Amino acid sequence: MSKIRGILDQNAFNMDSIDQADARIGALVRKRLETVGPTSMLFYEEPLHIVRGEGVWLFDDQGRRYLDVYNNVPSIGHCHPKVVQAVAEQMGTLNVHTRYLHEGIHTYSERLLATLPAPLNRLVMMCTGSESNDMALRLARRWTGRQGIIVTEAAYHGNTSAVTEVSPSSYKQGMPPDFVHIIPISQMPAQADPAAWFADQVRTGVEQLNALGHGCAALLVDSIFSSDGVYADPAAFLKPAVEWLQAEGMLFIADEVQPGFGRTGSGMWGFERHQVTPDVVTMGKPMGNGFPMAGLVAREELLAALNSDVGYFNTFGGSTVAVAAGTAVLNVLEEEQLMANAASQGEYLKQQLTGLKSSYDEVADVRGAGLFIGLDLCDPTQAGAPDPVRTTAVINELKRNGVLIGAAGKSGSTLKIRPPLCFGRAEADLFLERLQQSIKATAG
Amino acid sequence: MSKIRGILDQNAFNMDSIDQADARIGALVRKRLETVGPTSMLFYEEPLHIVRGEGVWLFDDQGRRYLDVYNNVPSIGHCHPKVVQAVAEQMGTLNVHTRYLHEGIHTYSERLLATLPAPLNRLVMMCTGSESNDMALRLARRWTGRQGIIVTEAAYHGNTSAVTEVSPSSYKQGMPPDFVHIIPISQMPAQADPAAWFADQVRTGVEQLNALGHGCAALLVDSIFSSDGVYADPAAFLKPAVEWLQAEGMLFIADEVQPGFGRTGSGMWGFERHQVTPDVVTMGKPMGNGFPMAGLVAREELLAALNSDVGYFNTFGGSTVAVAAGTAVLNVLEEEQLMANAASQGEYLKQQLTGLKSSYDEVADVRGAGLFIGLDLCDPTQAGAPDPVRTTAVINELKRNGVLIGAAGKSGSTLKIRPPLCFGRAEADLFLERLQQSIKATAG
Incomplete structure (x- = not known):
């Protein structure tokens, strides 16, 4: 097992070296293996x-x-007291789903939507970035009637069946399916014209997906290319590719699970640096500072199209407590600049x-x-x-x-x-x- | 839009009747439509x-x-103080993922696994029942090398792309895909021999899935058939079907997201009433009493097989806070009997x-x-x-x-x-x- 390692296992503890670990640590690792098992990964040579x-x-x-x-x-920040307090107060008052009216979700949604370009006008609240990217794929495929997705070579977008297919960094063997086209972003030329190179890669991807009969539904990228090793510059290098895709009726999905909520310093969302307007924005990790919550923002018509095929409900998504956590995070982001x-x-x-x-x-x-x-x-x-x-x-x-x-x-x-x-x-x-x-x- | 309604919309507020609602309620509903939009459903004639x-x-x-x-x-119980306190304390102390060692997750896992039959020996912690059923489908397909899934006619198993396919109650049009075989459980004879009827339905389903070239990976049922309208008796009516399936190398996935954690009164898990041992058990909703958490229990070799293909990690799943919430729930279940x-x-x-x-x-x-x-x-x-x-x-x-x-x-x-x-x-x-x-x- 230890020989099969995906990119995400780069810093994994090698379970075979358990006997070399400190006795106290070794005992905990053994317990971990006996209860949580094979899908569990621990960091570091000694956890x-x-x-x-x-x-x-x-x-x-x-x-x-x-x-x-x-x-x-x-x-x-770890254990930020304002989030802890907001969650504790709301959990002690009311913790229910979105099928009852509750003002918090509207206030929160309005505030979050105000940070995004106008065409992006609806927020679906979920629990994980994986759920968010899973829906993003469905929205794109439903809207375009096409199946193909373009991603980057070491991208990670989450862990559901559908999202794993478009997450090359999770592959250990047998992937990708042929409806996934992969851009080798590590080969992007730093000195020449990265934007032209990226646009060319996308065009080639669309041609290949068309030739295979899948067509291309969307380009899906993490706007800071986290798992690929962070590709931030030059700003706007995504612009020509995205504008061409959108003009051709395909969608651009900005995965903001990692770069979102101000991390890139120049705006709430990583895609802003690229001067593009995504069709779908997905978000997660920092949204509740550790309270499990995630979101998807899209134009209403994309959601309505999916909704005409299947119902969608997320039990914990947008609960009164998730909204309290998310609101506290937005407050602290502002208060502490x-x-x-x-x-x-x-x-x-x-x-x-x-x-x-x-x-x-x-x-x-x-x-x-x-x-x-x-x-x-x-x-x-x-x-x-x-x-x-x-x-x-x-x-x-x-x-x-x-x-x-x-x-x-x-x-x-x-x-x-x-x-x-x-x-x-x-x-x-x-x-x-x-x-x-x-x-x-x-x-x- | 109001004309297209899935089973889950049975008790939905009709957005077209917004003008008849009380002014105060109407204003909130309008705000909801303007922010959360098409996938949002509200309960009742007047929310x-x-x-x-x-x-x-x-x-x-x-x-x-x-x-x-x-x-x-x-x-x-809503807002149970012991869960609120456990979550608040742990959120204020440490809220991290499972890649560092933390004793809580082992203690919790051991305790939860002790409630399940011995072959089920590993717990994967996730955030939602959807994520759990999504992985269950992958485990079954990876293990059997087959694609088909048998479910009941109004089943709901969650909201990811893969799980929606096996959730007939979410369909509004265009479903099911032909690798999903549906058992009309509402036609199960109450007086004759329901167990024989159910086993016959499953055998027919396997034959049809084989004939289509998909084969059958698993029977996936909510062990109390919640969305189908609750089919509990006679106890053990699942037994002949499940034993036959398992003897033939197919899997039985017990979706305990709704019946689990003691609700059926006769055991922690609904499948116990049926005297069967599932290959995979999925759980969610009540696991954290509203704190977003879910789990999947399976035999180690199933998880190892999937893990040899793809890595799996769940950012919020099994966090120190989720474990604290889950532990408090188990404590209260015992203390308050x-x-x-x-x-x-x-x-x-x-x-x-x-x-x-x-x-x-x-x-x-x-x-x-x-x-x-x-x-x-x-x-x-x-x-x-x-x-x-x-x-x-x-x-x-x-x-x-x-x-x-x-x-x-x-x-x-x-x-x-x-x-x-x-x-x-x-x-x-x-x-x-x-x-x-x-x-x-x-x-x-």
Whole structure:
């Protein structure tokens, strides 16, 4: 089993090495295997037993603290008291589904819709980004009458049957189905004209899907290309492709599950940097800061078309408590000006990380927007080839140095930097210091 | 739009009648349409604006209280303080995913697995019953290498693309796909040999799926047939069909999203009444008493097979907070002996409801187990034909009389009785009294 590893397993604990683990950790891992089993994956060479979280910090069972540069779900900070309070109060007052009237859902929806371009005028509330992308695929296929979907090579869009098909990073064998066309975004030329290259890739994809008889329903991308290893620039590189697709009657689905809610610093949604208007926007992870909730925004006519075929109801989606959590998150984003913080701290961090390229031959590239940054590690002795082994070593060294981080990208050699948005200058400097220590410790 | 109605819309507010609604309600409905839109459905001829919940009671914005005979998510009672406290405490301490070690998930999993037959030895935690059934379909198809699924005629198993295909009650047009075989459970003979009839239906389904070249992967049923209108008896009527299927290498998936967690009174899981051991058990709704969580239990080898093809991770599934909510629910179920209460109150209620058949020609049949009971309403002037119009009238009359209830069944003429499990004798009597008033008020 340990030999079959998808991209997402890059930083996985190897269950075969359980006997080498600390006794206390080993016992917990054994219990995990005996109860949760095969689909469960643990991080790190030696898994981490976390017991407490606060702001940008996580604490293990030995009282050791870790700077969290990984978790983008608790986007306004671990255990933010305003979300905890809002959820506790609403759970103690009323927790019901959307088939009764309740003002909260309308107020929340209006507020969220106001952050999106006008044609996107309806919000469907769900529980997970997977559910949201699952519906997005259905909306696109129903609307266009076509089956094909274009995605990027290491994309992750969720875990349902339909969404796994369009999530190459989840494949271990036997995928993709031939109605999924894959764009090798890691080959996008940085210097030439990325927008023209991307548009060309999309056109080629549509031609191939047409030739196979599937046609193309939609281009589905995470607007910061998180799992692909973070491709943010140049801004607007999606524009020609999306405008051509839309003119031809196909849809553009912006998966904002990771970049959304201010993380990119320049707007609530990652697609804004690309000067496009999606047909469908999906969102999730940070929406409730850890309270399970997600959403899909689309034009009313797309939803009405699907609704004429099948009913849709989501038991927990848009519950009074989900709405309370989501509202608290929007409040905190505004009150603490976290989008501005993501912009300024992200800019500083990206500048400093880019500066490391001149000091460390192992640092090949730095890309990102706001507090979503990818840093490629390479092997200088192998003509700068991507270096997933070193990346795993750096991740584990950083953990020993009290910093939590993960990997992304087709080859698993991109450090994925996406801390809670309340990340400050002191934390950025601490991270930069520990990162350099870890690169040095694992070099050569 | 109002003309296209699935079974689930039986008790839906007709958006076309918005102008007849009370001004206050009308304004809220308009706001709903402008923000949430086409996939949103509201209950009742005039929607209800609920603002508070406690135990078996819900309260509207005018301070009026309603006995809740409908909601099976807050199964241990609306806003149960022990769940609220557990969630608030854990949210304030740590809310992270399953990729770090945390003892709670193992303890919870062991406890839950102990309620299931031994071959079912692994728990995957998710957010919704839909996600759980979606994975169940994949497990069955991966394990058998076959595509076909057998379900019942008005089944509801969730809302993802894959699960909607096997949910006839969601269809409005164009379904089912030919790899879905449908059993007309409403035609199951009550007096003859229902078990033989059901087994025969399954064998016929397998033959037809084989003839179409799909083969049959699994029989998927809600073990109390909730959406079909509640088919509980005779106990063990599933046994011959399931044993034959399993002997032939096909799987039995027990959807316990509605009957699970003690509702049927005679065990934690509805399938226990049928003396069968499922290959996969899915669960959801009451698992967190309203905190969004769900689970799938299966034999390890089924999960390992899927895991060799694709990775699976669920961001919110099995989070520290979900585990806290689920643990509190299990504690309360035990402390308040709610399963025993479901058995005794359910038995009383079923007896009394059955007694109504002799007084009211409109009451055609009563079926159920524990606190999950279906009552068929018919038109005595039409040879006892199912009467969905009367059913809708009774539901709305009950609402005016302070009782919340819904409909189920292929023809939408079954009252679906499934109150929170803390439902007491006084509430049962109140319900019986109001039900009779409502039948009288709508008769003739």
